[in-house]
Amino acid sequence: MLVTAAGERAGIRFLEFFASTLRNPHTRRAYARAVTDFLAWCEAHAVPSITAVQPLHVAAWIELQTQARLAPTVKQQLAAIRHLFDWLVMGQVVPLNPAASVRGPAHSVRKGKTPVLDPAEARTLLDSIDVTTPIGLRDRALIALMVYSFGRVGAALAMKVEDVFVQNRRLWVRLREKGGKRHEMPCHHTLEEYLHAYLDGVGIAGDAKGPLFRTIGRGTQRLTRTPLPQANAYAMVRRRALAAAIGTKIGNHSFRATGITAYLKNGGTLENAAAMANHASTRTTQLYDRRRDEISLDEVERIRV
DSSP, X not given: OHHHHTOHHHHHHHHHIIIIIOXXXXXXXXXXXXXXXXXXXXXXXXXXXXXXXXXXXXXHHHXXXXXXSOHHHHHHHHHHHHHHHHHHHHTTSSSSOTTTTOOOOOOOOSSOOOOOOOHHHHHHHHHTXXXXXXXXXHHHHHHHHHHHHOOOHHHHHTOBGGGEEEETTEEXXXXXXXXXXXXXXXXXXXXXXXXXXXXXXXXXXXXXXXXXXXXEOTTTOSEEEEEOOHHHHHHHHHHHHHHTTOOSOOOTTHHHHHHHHHHHHTTOOHHHHHHHHTOSSHHHHHTTOOHHHHHHHHHHTXXXX
């Protein structure tokens, strides 16, 4: 209602922000949720229009969010509001950005929080999957792809069959990562074996334009042409981890961190790991490096009481 109260021009500009400037669906969804929550709060506090929002309103809402949410979430919410009002300023809907002067909570990250498997656990998980069925072949190939290529689950699930190809007598994979960045890398020999087994075993090798990882038809145990949703992939990972008696609460992103850590523990360099993970900076790759966890555990065991 705050947008409607500002007039038709403001309404069109508001919709254009989400339709034109945000290409990533995850970012669009997160920004829409943050903006909706903020405007609902403003409406509840008698702000008459989006043009009447002041820095004090933004600061008060951010302070409230800081008490209930983690700092990274609050910083993302502030970024959503700031970017929205930047867009409205450029469209001459509002004269100034009320979020420009508001500071978010302090947050410094030196180590990622994603749960990681050690190599033995990862091997146990892969070996525990029954590959006599199409769903088993698919699940093993998907998990192995994320481990051995350091690929994000979103990029893996967006792959088509043609994104697995032969080059220089070796199987390669093509991933489209964040920001539309295209990334190609050769397959580890284990991943090559699993992908061949999957493609040949389920009979989709000839469907070049079809999705690589697909849902299973209800009651048929056969693959459909529907891409596997990310939520289904997460449910599969949790189910497979439980069946393999793995206590670590892993998720889709755990395999990226597992692969990077295993690579570095076996003498790989941080620079090459960043290139393989398609990171713009090695500082990002360092968040996935969990070698220090083992050092910390060894040192803790020195406390002999």
